[in-house]
Each structure stands twice: as structure tokens, then as C-alpha cells.
Amino acid sequence: MRLSFPKLAHLDIRRGLMMVLWLQVAIAAVMIAGDWLGRNPPGAPSSVPGMSDPVAPGDQRRRFDPDRPVPRRDAPALPPGIDLPSTYPDRLTFERKTIEGFGDVLLLNGSIATGDADRLSSYLDGASTEDLPATVALSSPGGQVIEALAIGRMLREAGKNTAILPGMACMSACPYILASGEQRRVSPEGYVGMHQHYYDENLYMPAYFAVEEIQRGQGRTMEYLIDMGVDPGVMIYSLTTPPEDIYILLPEELLDSRLATEMLD
Incomplete structure (x- = not known):
């Protein structure tokens, strides 16, 4: 007995491909929506204090605002x-800066973006010895x-020290650059903060597709910290x-973990 499908018989290849395409778009939309809701669940406002x-001590977690990472109004x-x-x-x-009571520093300021390691490498290669504090x-x-890891390895190879000065913040991926200094000095009036981060630049990829990349990234990060x-x-x-x-680290946490080798006066 031969089965017939009269409706499908009228579908040509083009219409079939269009149906598959729209089905993929619909699936992608559902996945993106589910991933976004997973990261931004609806519900009552967070009880975590603001920046x-x-x-x-014991009250160190704050809501994170990358535009304003200093966690208090009366920051020094x-x-x-x-x-x-x-x-x-x-x-x-x-930018090279001269800090009263501290000396010359190379100030790295801003978000850590793709290509910054190559830009810093070019900057270091093009600067004279006296322009490199x-x-x-x-x-x-x-x-x-x-x-950040690439920048850190570059600074360690160059034998640089790192510092967080009063009133400055080093958050998220920045502490990995801090870790690269042969000497790592942090002011008690500066801020070092850590949280979960993504190793894949595709923010629309659902977490269960990125598990392998996340684990690989965490492994590279742990290896880097050990090397530093x-x-x-x-x-x-x-x-x-x-x-x-x-999470804002206290001075004793910075010293115990050796993320800081010295707290500045």
C-alpha cells in the first residue's frame, strides 16, 4: 500500500527551506529568551546592597554597576x-603618570576589550625605557x-609591579592583571572585586552549550594564578x-590569597 501526502506534495524545495529557516529562527528566539530570563529572573528586587x-566584613557583596564600580559615596x-x-x-x-608620594606609574584605565593586549604590546614596544615605569x-x-590573562602574562614577562591606588577600583577581570605584578600593592582605600564571568563572547549561547568552554576557561585562569x-x-x-x-575583597583576603603582596599605607 502506497501512502500519499497531498499537502506535502505541493511544497516545493524553496518553501521547504523557508519553513526550516523560520523554524530555526523560532528555536533560536526561544533559546535566547530562556537564556536572558535565566540571567535576569523576574521577581522581587534584590536584597543585595547597591554600590x-x-x-x-561579612557584608561584601554589592550590586555591580560597571559604570560606577566604586562601592561607596564617600570614597577617598x-x-x-x-x-x-x-x-x-x-x-x-x-598613560604615564607621576603620583605624589608614590612615583611614576603606567596607568591602565578603562574596560578590558578585545585587542587591548595587542595594543598594549605595541605601546610597550614603541616606548623608550625611561617612559616605562x-x-x-x-x-x-x-x-x-x-x-586580561594575556595582558597579565605580558606584564609579568616585562617584570612590572602592579598597584591599586586610593580611590581606584579593579573589578571583574581586572584582578587577573593585578595578579601579574612581581610586587602587588593595594591601598586599603582602593577596591578589588570579583564575580562570575563569561569566557565566551557570545552572550546569547545558552549556558548548557558553553559548559565545556567555561570549564576550559576556569582551568586556564587557575593555571595563570598559580603561575603568578x-x-x-x-x-x-x-x-x-x-x-x-x-564581591569586594578585604585587606586580609587580598594578603592571604597573595593577590596583594603588600597593603599601602
């Missing part, structure tokens, strides 16, 4: 000689983790803090 609330003034814009640049800027000061809300002489256990602060929040 403007002061940090105290920046050191003399530093005048940062009110918003972070979309990618790192490199021994210390790199950091002011960044974070950005691309893999880019930092306790990889510091990642507990990032792994247990959602990406919409930030």
Missing part, C-alpha cells in the same frame, strides 16, 4: 596627579577575561558571586 553602601579622593573621567573608556587607555596602576571595571604565585583558591570569591553582583 554606594559601605563594605564591612584620587591621588594628586590623577584626574580620571567620570565614566570608564570602552577600552584600556595607557616599573609599576602599572589599574583602574578598570573589568571586561574580557582572556584578554597567587592562591587559585581566590577564585571561590568569583565562582560564588553572580555576574550581576561583585
Whole structure:
């Protein structure tokens, strides 16, 4: 007995391909919506304090605003000689600065974007020895983790020290650059914060498709911290803090993990 499908018989190849295409678009839309809802679940407002609330031991998690990562209104003034814009640049800027009472630094300021490691490499190659201070000061809300690791390895190879000065913040991926310094000095009036981050630039990929890449990225990050002489256990602060929040490390946590080798006076 031969079966017939009169409706399907009228579909030509073009219409069939269009149906498949629209089906794929519909599936993709559902997946994107599900992924977005997973990261932004509806419900009551978060009980996590905002960035403007002061940090105290046991109360260190704050809602994360990359445009304003300093976590309190009464944050100390920046050191003399530093005048940062009110918003972070979309990618790192490199500038030599002289800080009163501290000396010369190479200031890296802004978000960590794709290509910044190559840009910094070109900057270092093109600068004379006297234009390259021994210390790199950091002011960044974070950005691309893999880019931060590449920058960190470059600075370690160059034998640079790193510093977080009063009033400056180093958040998200930025602490991995901090880890690269042979000496890592942090002011108690500066801020170092960690949280979960994505290793894949495709933010629309559902998490269950990215598990392998996430694990690979975490492995590379832990290997990097070990190479830098930092306790990889510091990642507990990032792994247990959602990406919409930030965990501000206390001086004793910075020293115990060796993310800081010294707290500045």
C-alpha cells in the first residue's frame, strides 16, 4: 500500500527551506529568551546592597554597576596627579603618570576589550625605557577575561609591579592583571572585586552549550594564578558571586590569597 501526502506534495524545495529557516529562527528566539530570563529572573528586587553602601566584613557583596564600580559615596579622593573621567573608556587607555608620594606609574584605565593586549604590546614596544615605569596602576571595571590573562602574562614577562591606588577600583577581570605584578600593592582605600564571568563572547549561547568552554576557561585562569604565585583558591570569591553582583575583597583576603603582596599605607 502506497501512502500519499497531498499537502506535502505541493511544497516545493524553496518553501521547504523557508519553513526550516523560520523554524530555526523560532528555536533560536526561544533559546535566547530562556537564556536572558535565566540571567535576569523576574521577581522581587534584590536584597543585595547597591554600590554606594559601605563594605564591612561579612557584608561584601554589592550590586555591580560597571559604570560606577566604586562601592561607596564617600570614597577617598584620587591621588594628586590623577584626574580620571567620570565614566570608564570602552577600552584600556595607557598613560604615564607621576603620583605624589608614590612615583611614576603606567596607568591602565578603562574596560578590558578585545585587542587591548595587542595594543598594549605595541605601546610597550614603541616606548623608550625611561617612559616605562616599573609599576602599572589599574583602574578598570573589568571586561574580557582572556584578554586580561594575556595582558597579565605580558606584564609579568616585562617584570612590572602592579598597584591599586586610593580611590581606584579593579573589578571583574581586572584582578587577573593585578595578579601579574612581581610586587602587588593595594591601598586599603582602593577596591578589588570579583564575580562570575563569561569566557565566551557570545552572550546569547545558552549556558548548557558553553559548559565545556567555561570549564576550559576556569582551568586556564587557575593555571595563570598559580603561575603568578597567587592562591587559585581566590577564585571561590568569583565562582560564588553572580555576574550581576561583585564581591569586594578585604585587606586580609587580598594578603592571604597573595593577590596583594603588600597593603599601602
